[in-house]
Amino acid sequence: MDPHTGSAPIATEIVLAGFGFRAAAIHRVAQAMPGVECAGAIVRQPRDLPVPAYRDLAACLRATSPDFLVSAVSAGAAPAIVAEAVSYGLPVLTETPPAGDRAGLEALWAAVGRSGLVQVAEQYHLMPSHAARFAAVRSGIIGTPTQVQVSSTQEHHAVALIRGLLEAGHDPAVVRAVRTVAPLLDPLDRGGWIGNPVTKPATTSIATLDFGGGRSGVYDFTTGQTRNLLRFRRLLVRGTHGELRDDEVVHMPAERTIARTPLVRRQSGHDLDVGGLDTETITLGERVLYRNPYAGLRLNDDEIALATMLDAMAAWVRGAGPEPYPLADGIQDRLVALAIDEAAETGQEITTVGLRRD
Template sequence: MTSFALVGFGWRAATFWRVAQGLSEVTCVGAVVRSARALPVPAFTSLDECLREARPDFLVTAVPRAANPDVIRAAVAHGVPVMAETPPAPDLEGLHALWRDAGAEGLVQVAEQYLLMPSHAARLAAVHTGIIGTPTQVQVSSTHQYHAVSIIRGFLGAGDATATVRASRTVAPLADPQNRQGWTDEPGPKPATTTIATLDFGDGRSGVYDFTTNQSRNLLRFRRILVRGTHGELRDDEIVHLAGPRAITRTALVRRQTGHDLDLDGFDTQTITLGDRILYQNPFPGRRWNDDEIATASLLTAMATWVRGDGPEPYPLAEGARDHLIALAVEESADLDRTVTSTTPG
């Protein structure tokens, strides 16, 4: 059994704790909070106390982004592996300083979960089959900043490439029926900002970032992804590609979701397929988890496996930093109304 402790116990930290309850190989042994309070795990008011008494194998930070770098540094100073919630630091200077202080230690991972969500994982697996050829452009309109950049970079295989960014913003009225707390019961529209940016990674690879305020939770805006390749493209859950001479086909990605109609197995994700090819199989059957919970469980198990020395790094600090450095370049370009080139960690 591999153990971890949380730093913070807000909304996101509680998700990690809740998901860990359904995992047999990972357990949460405590949480570091600013003041003692009743929690479902032992509460500690300092990291030193937590490490001394709970002795976790790794830490998961889920604190405000301004506090994240110091928590990461403290974990690294103790020689404890840490998975930091996104982003690992709030701004350009903070990211570079954190990399200088902690990057070389090899102890820091970032809790970037989007490419572990079933739909994105299946789409990525489809692209990796070569069905659309070499990916050349990824357009994402669903989630914000570093999450969207992670999706773009992941599908392109952009690695350590920087991006030349051109961004703009517009404001228009939009009803906002739901947020993190649930239904808002506000029928009227209010101003919402849309940021659109082009990202040029060189070598013919590019991305389009398109995000409207609260789009991740506002179901009045579709979530869209387009992956263009040399021999076809993926649009959401459908692929068009060149199957042979004078043969163009369209094929759907199909999710097998149990619990509908007379399916009495209970509500659960089972598989996502492309024709007769299984692209994704739920590694946690029977838990009845949503996609974000499945991705969070995948992160925790990958982190535990890496800490034990039995698997690769889940998402190294360098990758999380690159995502946010490009996201910051998008905001800077929109602020200044000019082209900005992202930097690299260091």
Template structure:
């Protein structure tokens, strides 16, 4: 059994606790909190009191570097919630403190979600040739950047960012807390940015306030390649001379109509090929829960020396560095170009 402790007791920590209950071989043994209180897991006052194989840091942006540094100082591997530090200066300080330890991973789970994992599998299989551009309109900043970089296979080189924002009225029927009951449009900002990674690789970032929860805005993903294009759940590609084929990505979801197997994700296929198979059948988990479970299992395997690092600090730091450049470009109305940082050299 591989064990972990969370630092923090907010909603992200709670998700880690709950999902660990459904995993075989991974167990949460407690939470480190500043104020003692009743929790679903044992509560501790400090990391010094806990015996665990790794730490999940689920605290504020400002507090994250301190937790990470303390854990590494104790020789404990860390899975740090996103982002690992608040700003570029803090990212650099954190890398100086712990980057060479090899003990820090970042909890970036978006490309582990079933639909995105299937899309990435299709791109990596070369079905659209060499990818050159990714457009994401679904989630914000570092998560979107992680998706763009991951699907492109972009590294840590300079990125030229140009961003602009507009504000327009939009009804906001849903938030994280549920239905708002408010049908009156309110001002909502849309931030759009182009990311130029060089060597013909580019990204388009498009996010509207609360787009995670607001069902009045579609989620869109486009990957352009040398031999075709992936758009959401469909691929168009050249399969032979004078032969252009359009094929849907099809999710098999049990529990509909007379399917008595219970509501669950089974597979995502492209024609006769399985691009994704749910590793947790019978858990009835959402895509987010499946992604976090996959991340926890991968982290545990890495800690045991049985698997690769799931998402090293260098990747999470690069995602946030570019996200910060998006915000800076929108605020200053100029192109911002990131430099090659110590984690990318």
């Protein structure tokens, strides 16, 4: 029985393209999820893996019957495996970004855009804190959002948060950007703490994005900031009737009344709570903004987001749910991120131009 729904879980079979850092993380999450099976991985060089390894997709499909492929290879390699999967009629969830540059994005869209089989594994809006912030903004407590400032994650991920919170869709953006370099201590990497860390040059990119209609974004990212705990992660959403700053909202609940209301995460396992470490809910006053659908599995925030994406993809391929994150949106995130890079490199104002999708 599924502990979250009380019903027998529907079996979902996936296969992975690649088995590097990200694919291994996806595999760990799939292992923890009731009803999800990882039937194998496509890797260039045979090696010992916790799942059967296949040299190519054709061999994998002769031995397995997956509901969808999860592509977790480099941006340069992803379009080929995505196009091959689509040629077999196999739905694909491809990691971000879906291609490296504009030419790659255009070629990918031309090859598979009209297939209706490709989704992008953009997970940041599904992380508990961000999901709660989206819910708070959607509730109308700060009115209509007019500006989003993100200083926490890089490129397409930050753009996805900005576009999503502003509901900017594929509207063109006027981009201006600058870069500076300064020394920064970086005590951790993917493997954990680094012994005797030293300061290294770190680049900070700051960009403004003007989507028109009074909607704007501010992108602020320093090299390694995603994992560097010596830099705060910040998110600000300004609206017509207040603003959300990280985990607090300032708003006007009544005439001549200004209130500051925190977003409060209920995290079990502290002090005399012996139920185990887990995220349970995030609330705003009496309103529950977010409830962890995987309570009991002891997943971290990124793992919760990945599990949510896998479940959404499984529902979509069965016709039981909406598209998790359409390829067109993943491409748009990347195009805006490329414009930020171009504006910072050239010092010129860049206006984003979306792909032709007719």
